[in-house]
Amino acid sequence: MGLPETDDRVRGARVVRSVTPVTWQATGRGAMVLQWDVIGDTEQSVLADPVRLRSVRQLGRSGPDEAFDRVAMLVRKLVDAPLGVVCLVDAEEQFLAGQVGMPEPFASERAMPLTHSFSRHVVVAGEMLVIPDVRTDPRMRGNPSIEQLNAIAYAGVPITDPDGLVVGALCAVDHEPRDWTPSEVTLLTELAAVCSSEVCLRIARATAEEARQAAESAHHQLELLTDLTESLAATMDVDEAMRRLGRIVTARLADWCVVTYADEPGAEPHVSAAHRDPARAADMARLAELAARSRTDLQAIVLAARRSGRPVRRADGPAKLRGRLSDAEIAAIATSAGLGSSMVAPIISPVRRRVMGAVLLVNGPDRAPFSAAEERIAAEIGRRAGLAVENSRLYREQRHVAEVLQRSLLTELPELPGVELHARYLPAQDGAAVGGDWYDAFAQPDGSVLVAVGDVSGHDIEAAATMGQLRNLVRGDAYGRTDEPGVLLTQLDQALHGLRVPAAATAVLARVRQSWSGYQISFANAGHPPPLLLLPDGRVQVWWVPPEPLLGLPPQDPRTTTIRYVPPGSTLVLYTDGLVEDRDQLLDDGVARLAEVLRHCAVYPGDELCARLLEVAPRRSDDIALLLVRLTG
Template sequence: MLREDLAAGAPNGVIGDPARLRAVSRLGLGGGADPAFDRIAAIVERLIDAPVAVVTVLTADRQHLPGQVGLPAPFAGTREMGLEHSFSRHVVDAGEPLIVADVRDDARMSDNLSIRDLGAVAYAGVPLTDSDGLVLGTLAVMDREARKWTPSEIALLVELGEVCSSELRLRIAREIADEARRHAESAHDQLILLGELTDALAGTMDIDAALTKLGHLVAGRLADWCFIALADPSGSIRHMSAAHHDPAYAELAADLTGRARQSDLKPLLRDVQSAGSIRRDDTGGGLLRAKAPELAAAAAELGSSSLLLVPITAPVTKRVLGLVLLANGAVPFTGAAEQTAAEVGRRAGMAVDNSRLYGHQRHVAEVLQQSMLPDLPIVDRIDLHGRYLPAQAGAEVGGDWYDAFAQPDGSLMLAVGDVSGHDIEAAATMGQVRNLVRGDAYGRDDAPGPLLAQLDRALHGLHVPAAATAVLARLRREGDDYLVSFANAGHPPPLLLRPDGEVEIWWETPEPLLGLLPRDPRTTHLRRVPAGSTLLLYTDGLVEDPAHLIDEGIARLGHVLRGAPTRPAEEICTKLIKTAPRRDDDIALLLARLL
C-alpha cells in the first residue's frame, strides 16, 4: 500500500509538510550535481569506507541527489529517484538518524526498490536540517552487504551532517535575502543604502563591528540618528551602539549607550517581539518613556519627534534578535522609509544568523580536525608535547598534523606533516595519510627513509589525492644517549636544543614531497643526541612569511629554543607559537624532551 501511495505522488506525513517543502524549494538545487555536496559525499565515502555515499534532499514525491559517490546509472546521471527507492524518507519522517545493519530484515524497508536496483543492504543516514529544525534530507552511506556500523563511523557521519546542514542553511538564508531584495520598494538613494549595508554586513563576521557600521551608514540617510541593541539567546543585551549624522552630537550619541545600560531594555524587546513588525511612534518618544525611561531621556536630548522601532529578525526562524531604533528630530518618516527600515532589520538579522552559523561551522570543522589528532603516548624518559592551531583566516581547518607512537621493540616513532590545502578535504586526506604512516610503520624496524618510500607507493596505489610534506623519525635509547634516525620529504628541518643551550638545525639535501611521483629510495639521516636534549618537529605555518626567507623564521625558532633550555615544555610550545609571523596557515608542532 505504501509503495502505491508513493507511486501516485501522495504526500505522506512530514514529507508533505508545506513549511518543509518551502525550505526545500529555496535551495534551488534542480536535478543536477552540486560540487560542494559531491565533495562532502566523497569525504564520507573515503573516511567511512562505504561503497555508496549520498547527500539527499526530498520533495513531496522525489528524492534529489545533489551529492553522491558510488551510485549506478541512471541515478548517478539523473541525480534523482522516486520515494519508492528512498531509505532516507524514514529519516525525514522520524527526524532522527537511522542506522540499519540489514534493510532486508527491517519491516519498514524490506520492500524498498533500492535493494533490487542498487544492491543496497546496509544503510546509515543522519538528518540534514534547516534553521527551524525541519528535516530537508540526509547524509547517508550504504553498503552492498550486511554491516554493523561502528560508533566512530556514526559519530563522523553526524559531524559531517552538521557541516552539510550548515551549507543548506546558508543557501536558504541567501535565497531569503534575495527574495527580500526582489520585493524591496524604496527610493533610489535608499536602494543604494541597502546595497552598502549588504556589503558592510557581508564584509566581516565580527557582528559587533558590522552593527556599529550599520548605524553609521543609516544615520543621516534614513534617519537623523539610530540606536542598535542585540540580545543573546538568554535575552541579555550583548551589543549596543549609537550613531548621529552630525559630528557635533557624537558625544551625546555615545552617552545614549551609557544611559541605555542603566535602563532595562527587556520590556522594549518584549514589545518588539510581540509586535513582530515595525512600531511607529510620532508622539515624541511616548513608547520609549513607557518601556525604557532612561533611554527615552537620552533620546529627547538628541531629538525624537518621530521614531521607528525596527526588529532585527532571523531570516528563517523570524525570531527577534534585537532592535534598531531610528529617530528624526522633526521630519516624520515616509512609508518608503518604513519599508527600507524593515529591510535594514531583516539584513541585520541575516548577518547575525550567518555569523552564528559561521561560528558553528568553524566549531564543527575544528572538532573534526582535533578528532584526527592523536593522544600522545606515555614513554619512559621521553616527554612529548603536541600543538595544533587552525588558520585564523576563515572557517577552515587544514592538513597539518603530528603523531607519535611506540614500537614493540621499544623505539618511538615521531611524525609531523602537512597535506596541501586548508579545508575539510585537506583534513580528511590528512587523516588518511597519518593512518597510512601508522599502519605501514608499526611493528617494523625499517629506517624512516624506506618507510616514507613505501608511503609514497601506498598513496599512489590507493589513489589517495595527497601532496604532502613530512618528517618521520625514530628514537632509540643507546647507552646514555639517543640515536635519532629521520627522513625528510620536502619539509622544514628538525631543530635540536642541546643540554648546553646550543641549537642544531638539521638541514639536509631536499627530497621531493610525498604524493607526486613515487621515489625509491629515500634517504635516512642519523644523529646521536645526548640525554637532556629537546627535539622539535613543526610545520611551515610556524616559520613562513611572504616578506622574509624561511631561514629567518627557522632562526627565530632557534632563538626561542636557545633562551629556554630549562623551561617547562608547555611554556616552550606557547612561546614558539607566539613567534609565528602570521596566522593564515595552520600550525602543528611536536616537542620531544629526551630525559
Template sequence: MLRADMIGDRSVLADPARLRSVRRIAQGPVPDEAFDRLAMLVRKLVDAPTCVVCLVDEEKQILAGHVGVPDPQAAAGEMPLTHSFSRHVVVAGEMLAVPDVRADPRMRDNPAIEELGAIAYVGAPITDPDGLVVGTLCAVDQEPRVWTPSEVALLSELAAVCSSEVCLRIARAAADEARRAAESAHHQLELLAEVTESLTATMDVDEAMRRLGRILTARLADWCVVLLGGPEHVSATHRDPERAADMARLPDLAARSKVDLRAMLRAVRRGGRVVRADLASRVRDPGLAEITARAGFGSSLIVPITSPVRRRVLGAVLLVNRPERSSFTAAEEATAAEIGRRAGLAVENSRLFREQRHVAEVLQRSLLTELPAIPGVELHARYLPAQDGAAVGGDWYDAFVQPDGSVVVAVGDVSGHDIEAAATMGQLRNLVRGDAYGRDEEPGGLLTTLDRTLHGLRVPAAATAVLARIRRSRSGYAVSFANAGHPPPLLLLPNGDVQVWWVPPEPLLGLPSPEPRSTSHRYVPSGSVLLLYTDGLVEDRERLLDDGVERLCTALRANAGCTGPDLCSRLLEVAPARTDDIALLQVRLD
C-alpha cells in the same frame, strides 16, 4: 466641517493629481510677492477693493497673493473652505461672475458674506499643466455689482498669465522633488551598502550588532537599541558622544526590564513588519526612563530583524529621533525594513558559521593525536588553522611509543586547508601509524613503504612529512629521520645554539619516487629540544623559506629558557600572516 451641499464637490476637490499641484505651488512663502503684484494689478484694472490669487485645497483655500483682505485672514494666509467662493469655480471648471452672492443658491449661506462683507464675486480659473483647476484669480466687492464683459475678459487674460506662472512653479517643484528623491535613493543605497559591507566583515554576531548600531545612529536615527533573542544581546548607541555612558548602562537596565523589551518583540512579531510606536510612555523602569528621557524620545520605529532562512523574527531594532527632529519618512521606514532583513542574514550567517566551525573543530580534534606521557620525553603540540579557511586542515602531528621503547614522532602537511585535506590527513596519519608500529625499520624505509601503500590503495595524497625515531643512548639520544619535501627539523641545544637539520630534498609523499628514501642520523645531548613544524610557521610569500627558518631559529634562541607551553606560544607569535595551517610538535629530551 463641510455642509451637505459641499459633499458632492469632494470628488473634484480631493482629486490627488489636483492636490499635488496645489501643494507644489504652496511650497513657497505665503503670500507670494509675484502673486501679490497680480492681485494689485487686478484691483487697479477692475477697481475692486479685494483681489486674491487663491489656491483651493481639500480643506482650505490658500491666499497665495492678495490685496484688501482684512486680518486675521490676511495674517494667517488662508481661510476655511466654508468661506470659499472660489471652490465653486474649481468644481465648475469655468469662470463665475456673480453680481450678488446673497441671491445665488450656492453661495448665499457663505460665512464670508457677514464676516468679510463680501457681496459681489468674480473668479477666473487658474490651471496646472494638465488643465486641472488649482485655484482662481478673483475680485470681491462689498456692494452688488454687475461685472462688465471687459472686466471678465481682462480677469480671464490675467488668470492665463497666472496659470503660466503656476505651471513654471509646478515644473520647478517637480524637478526639485525628483532631485531630492534621487539624492535620497542614492543616500539609502549608500547606507544599505555600508550596512552590508560592515555586517559581512565579521562572523561575531555581537560585534555585527554593535557595528549596525554605529551605522544607524550616524546615518538614520539619533539613537537605537538592538535586541536579539530577548536579553541575550542588547546594545545601545547614541549619535551624541556625551550619551555614551548612558548607552553603556542601558543594556543592563533593559535586560532587567523585561516588560519593555517584550513590548518591542511583541510589536514586531505580530506582523513581522516595521511598527511606528510611542514607546516612551511604556518605559516603566525608573532608571531606563531617565536614560531615555536624556537621550531624547521623539518619533520611533521598531524594525524586525528577520531570518531569510527560517522565516522568523530573530530580534528588533528600536530607532529613535529626538523630539526636535521630524518623524521618520516613508523612504526611511522602507530602508529600515531592508536593514532589518540584512541584519537577519548576518545573524544567520554567524549562526551557520558557528555551527560549521564547531563541527570542524570536533573533527579536527578527533584527527589530531592525544600526545602520550613518556618518561624522559616531554611532548607539546599546537595546531592552528589558516585564518582564511575552515577550522580544519591538512597539517598534522603524531607521537607514539614503539614496543622496543623508542619513540616515533612525525609532522606532515597534506596540500589544502579544508575538509577534504583533513580527511586525507586522517588517512595518511593512520597509515603512518599502521606501517610504523612494531617495525624496527629506519624512517626512510617506513616512508618508502608508505609511498607504495598510498599508490596501492589509491589514496589521493600529495603531502610533505618528517618522520623520526628517537632512541635513548648512554650519553643522550640517537635520532634518525627521513624528510619528504618538508621544512627541516630544528634542534635547540642545552647551550642555546640551534642546529638546522638540512638534508638533500626528496619528493613529496604520494608522488612517484624511483629511489628508496634515505635516512639521516643525529646525536642529541640530553636537555635538548627537537622542533618539528609545518611550513605555515615559516613560509612567507614575499620571502625565501630560508629567511623564515632563520626567523624561527632566532626565536628559539631568544626563548631557550621558556617552559614547553610558553615556548610553543612564543614560536607561534613569529609566524607570518596566516594563510596556511600550522602544526608544531616540540620534543624535550631530558
C-alpha cells in the same frame, strides 16, 4: 473493520501518524494495508509541505556539488561504507547533491524517483533511521534500490533548513547486513550537522539575494540594502556586523541609531550606537555603554518591537521621546544628538523565529517623520540583522563541528620512558576550522620512537580526511620495521601513488633511539620546514637539509635519511608552516624568529614552551601543528 490504533507525534506544525507494532501484528495483513494508507497520506503531506519544498528548491539542482561530494567521500572513507550520499528530497524525486559509489545512470543524472528512496522515510519521520537490513523493514523491503543498488544496510541522518524542516538526509549504505556502531552513528550525525550548516548558509544567501532583487523597484532601498547585505556578509563577527549596520543606516536613513541584541533570552545584551556626524563618535560610545547597563530603557525599546513583531513609528516630538528615557545621562546624550521622530525595528531570527533585539532609529527635530516606505526598509534591516546574527551562530557551530572532527583524527600522545611529548593543534582563524595539519608519535617494538609532523594541502574537510588516511598509512607502514625514515617515506610515496590516494603533503618523519652518547635522531624531510633542536645549554640548531619533493608526487629517487647525535636534555621541535609562514617575509625569517623564541624560552616546562612558541605566528591564516620531543632519560 475500524481504523487500526495509531500513535500521533507532533513534529513542528505537523502530526506524523505511525502504526504501533502491536496493532499491526494483531490486525493481520488486511489491516496492514489500511495502516500504510494512513502513513502514505501523512508522507505525502510532509513531502509536499510548501515551506519545506521552498527550501529544497532554493538549494538548486545544478549538477554535482563539490562540497557535498566531499562529505559523501568522507562518509565512505571514515564509515567504510560503499555508498555515501547527500540526498535532497522533494515531493516527486530525490536529488543526489553529493554522492560516491552510486552506479550509472544515477551517478550522472543525480536524481532518483521516490520509489527508490530510503531517505524519504527520514524526511517523513523527522529523525535518524539506522537499519541493519532494509529487507526486514516493512517500510523499505519492497524498495527497488535493494535490487538495483544492492542496498542492504542503511543509516540516514536528517539534514535541516533554517526552520528546522528536514530537506534531506546524509546516508551511508552497505551491500550487506550491518550493525552500525555508535561511533559511526555519531560521526554521521556530526557530518549531517555540517551539511545542515551548509544548507542554512546557502538558503540564507539565496534569501538575501531574493530580498535584494525585490528591492530593485526603489533605487534608494536598493542602495541601502545592498550595501548593508555586502557589509554584513563580509564579517562573521556579529558585534562588528552590528557596528557596520549602524554606520550604514545613519548614512542613509536616520540621524542616529542604537542597535541591541542578545544571543539568548535573558542574556547580557550587546549594544552599539552610531551617529551621522563622526564628531559624535565618543558620545555614541558612551551612550552604548550606558544603554547596556540601563536594562530598563533598553527593555522598553526591545519590548516595543517584540509586541508588534514589526517596526513601530513614533512622531511624538522631543519632549515625549525624552520622557521615555529614565537614565538622566542617556537622556542628555540623546537630546544633544537630536530628538525628533523615532522608529524601532525588531531584529528577528530567520531560524528561531523570535525577536533577538531591536534597531532604534532617530531623526533630529529638523527632519520629517519616518515614512511608511522607510518603515518597510526598517523591517528589512531588522530581518537582515537577524540573518547576520544567525549566520554568525551557524558559522561558530560549523567551526566547532569541524574542529571536533579534526581533533578526533589527531593522535593522543603516548607516555614513553625517557621521552616527554607535548603537542598543540590550532585551527586557522578563517574558514571552517578544519585542515590537513597533523602530528603523530608512537613507540616501536625495538624501543625506538617514531615522531612525525605533516601538512596536507587544503583547508577543508577533504584535507582532514586525506590527513587521516596519510597518518594511518605512515603508522601501518612504519610500525614494527627498523628501516630509517628515508626508506619509510619512499615506501609511503609508492603506497600513495599505487593506492591513488589524492594527497599532496609535506612531512618530517624522525626516529629517536638511545645511543652510547645519549640519543640518535634520524629523520627524513619531504618539503617541510626544518626541525629545530634545543640543546641543554640553550643553543638552538636549525636542521636544514637539501630539499626533497612533497609526498604524493610520482615516486622518483629514494629519499635520504639524515642522522644526528644529541645529548640527553635536548628538545626536538617539529611544526607546520602555519607557525612560521608570513606573506611579508621569507620562510627563513620565520624559522629564525621561531629559533630565537625557543632560545629565550628554553627554561620553560613543555606545556608553557608550547604556548610561547605558538605566539610566534604572525597571524592564524593557516592551521598549526606543533610537536615537542624532550629527551629526558
